[in-house]
Amino acid sequence: MSRSVTSRTRREWLQMMAAMGAGALVDGLFPRELARAATGRVAQQQDHAAQVRAQIGAIPIQAQPLAENLTLLAGPGGARVA
Numbered sequence: 001m002s003r004s005v006t007s008r009t010r011r012e013w014l015q016m017m018a019a020m021g022a023g024a025l026v027d028g029l030f031p032r033e034l035a036r037a038a039t040g041r042v043a044q045q046q047d048h049a050a051q052v053r054a055q056i057g058a059i060p061i062q063a064q065p066l067a068e069n070l071t072l073l074a075g076p077g078g079a080r081v082a
Contacts (some may be wrong), residue, residue: 008016061075 007078059076061073064072065072066072
């Protein structure tokens with residue numbers, strides 16, 4: 001249950017102000033360019049992973065019959081006997 005702004009205790013106000021001050025301090029410590037570079041690097045890694053998944057997905061799975069009711073499925077995900 002949310003309390004109204006005027007019913008908060010002094011301790012709650014001090015905790016809230018300390019959290020806001022810490023957030024402002026952390027925001028001031030890291031340059032904006034560094035934050036942008038870090039997010040760009042993450043996007044590049046995700047793009048690379050998507051490219052690798054697409055390349056692996058393009059390789060067909062090969063079925064090789066081993067017996068009447070046994071088939072070996074081989075492909076980029078490994079080999080499975082079905």
